[in-house]
Amino acid sequence: MENQKTINKSISVKAADSAPFYNNVDFCVGTGRFGLALTKEYLDELAFVQEEIGFKHIRGHGIFTDDTAIYHEYEEDGINKVEYNYTYLDRIMDEYLKLGIRPFIELGFMPKDLASGTQTVFYWKGNTTPPKSYERWCDLVVALLSHLIDRYGESDVTTWPIEVWNEPNLPGFWEHADMKEYCKLFKETFTAIKDFNPSFKVGGPAICGVKDAEWIKGFLDFCKESGLKPDFITRHHYTIEFPEADGHYDYSTLMDEEEGFANLQSTRDIIDSYDEYKGLPIHITEFSTSYTPKGVIHDTNLNAALIARQLSRLGDMNESYSYWTFGDVFEETGVPFSLFHGGFGLVAAGCIPKPTFWTFKFFKDLKVLERGCVFKDDNAVIEKTDKGYAGVLWNESSKEGISIKLNLEDIAKDGDTDNEYTLIIKTVSPKTTNPLKLWHDLGEPATPNSEQTKLIKSAAFPQVTSDRLTASEGSISFDQTLDPETVVYFELSKSKVKSDRGYSYERTITTR
Missing domain, CATH: 2.60.40.1500 (Glycosyl hydrolase domain; family 39)
Structure with missing residues (x-):
């Protein structure tokens, strides 16, 4: 120049x-909904990522949505009954384990038959309403974990972290962003899992960006009053202002990075203000520059440099930080129209690594040495x-x-x-x-x-x-x-x- x-x-x-530096770059990476793991391109991209970088866990939406087909209600002799189908789940989990990666299980969204309402999110219509029956919801969760233990072994499966829901502080992801109802969901789910097998690690509330301090404090106040001790706290972290849409693409202005780090520190400080929860691990279960799957910055060299600084600092106050996402097989706003469409992924179609892919590879190589x-x-x-x-x-x-x-x-x-x-x-x-x-x-x-x-x-x-x-x-x-x-x-x-x-x-x- x-x-x-x-x-x-x-x-x-x-x-x-x-110098203080905690490098947990390979702990977890994000994905689109779990059902996408049934496609060849998805598995090709994940295999490439695992060969070059090698993440330990993968977190995505939709383990209970209807495309994975786990939950079914039917009527027999005038009685409404429930049955579970693990055909697709087993295919997905088998492929993950073949590739040396294990789920960071996000429990959501709601199966249509179990949902209390019709509100959905995304192109693939994930239901975001509470269960019509908390008893059946808890039975579903425990049945899932029991099946996974039977198939893959207790010593392995109980090391898979479990997060209750996704971004309940946003009304699009949890009906009315109802904190009281979310806390009920967390309590019922947490208690059911711990009663089934206390070795599982369970956390929440997986918030993102809106009223985050209010939600973290409200969630911990509820847990304290209810005698619950989550194993970890989860939240998300994106570093742009609201984007400007143009056609199929979103253009964003970057936030001040120091403000973002200060916001993360505020979550750490809130947690540590409780004697009961001081030092509780924080997992950032989604982070990137832009929070839109049409964010053109994701495909750029600038993104790679910005993420390098994030990786150097996120371990200062967080146990882990999961990049959203490993690949561009992703359909939240619909099927992408073009190769470089601003997708979240480290890898584009055709297993083309984007510049940010190498930022992760470099930090992983640093961790090895x-x-x-x-x-x-x-x-x-x-x-x-x-x-x-x-x-x-x-x-x-x-x-x-x-x-x-x-x-x-x-x-x-x-x-x-x-x-x-x-x-x-x-x-x-x-x-x-x-x-x-x-x-x-x-x-x-x-x-x-x-x-x-x-x-x-x-x-x-x-x-x-x-x-x-x-x-x-x-x-x-x-x-x-x-x-x-x-x-x-x-x-x-x-x-x-x-x-x-x-x-x-x-x-x-x-x-x-």
Whole structure:
């Protein structure tokens, strides 16, 4: 970019340094409704995500909606009876476990036969009214858990977290946003599960954005008065203002990030103000930049950089944080019209990774190597590893570059003659990793053919560069430039060259 302003900064770390950083990037990821897991594209995208990143849990809506076909009422001899059908549920759960991922069970929405009303949400009409019979609702929940234990084993299934409902503070997701009725739903459900098997971990209220402090406090007041102790608290976290719609797409203005972090801290503070609930884990069961599945920001390099900062900070006050969602097979507002439609997913159709996919991959790789965080600020997280250092660097600015001089000390011990290191750098930027731009330059084909998909996917991977460096007085320094909207992963590790007899790399590359 011509005439681009560049900010210069230096980062110097020592092996004994310490910085607060809790990296639980792989605990959970979101999905559309569970019934979508019956489709091939969905499973292909999830398999790709699991191979590259590997999440432990998956959370989605609609485990009880009619497309999974679990709950049925019928009349026999003049008596209304209930039966359950687990055919689709078993197919879905079998596929999840094959891919090494387990559900974070969200209990909802209401089966049509069990619903007290007709209010629905989304293209696929998830019913959002209370049950007409709490007894039958609790029987349904316990029957589900009992079936899962019978099929997959108690020791495994009881580790699957359970969340009661989704966003009951929004009238579209819970009729009238009735807090009193939600608290009744939680109490009845929580009690039934704990009576069945107290090993299950159950939480709520899964709120999002509206009157959140009022709801957290009201929920905890109710739990205290009722003698309930949830195993965790859940909420959601999005970082945009109300979007502007244009055709099939939503365009949003970003919130101030610090206000968002302060809002999350307020939830932590409210919980900790109760002696009974102080320190209770908070799971963010949905987070992203935009809360709309038509949010164009999701497909951009800017989104990748914004999410990097979120991942560096969300662990400060939360046990986990689940990105919404892993893939673009998603139908809340209908079937997408185009490849890059602003979908929530880390992966687009054709298993094309978006830039944000690599932000998660980089933080997961950091977690695998970590031996303690030595540095964290608004542009970097750096970990000490067994063989050196590793880190994620990012630049959220759309206008200014950042030039960072990194000085990594104590990398080699005094007197250590084995002081050769390999530096690997993976870069995701608008210049290096930009499938959105290639799709645009191809003419924005709504449903690319196989050759176009292959070409777009080829532009969706990080640029990888390498170097060999030698420690001097136990330290290594190198410079790294971050263009606007860029995320970089680096890994510096001890690596001695062991050439085969007669081989010279220097002679090879200079031969004429």
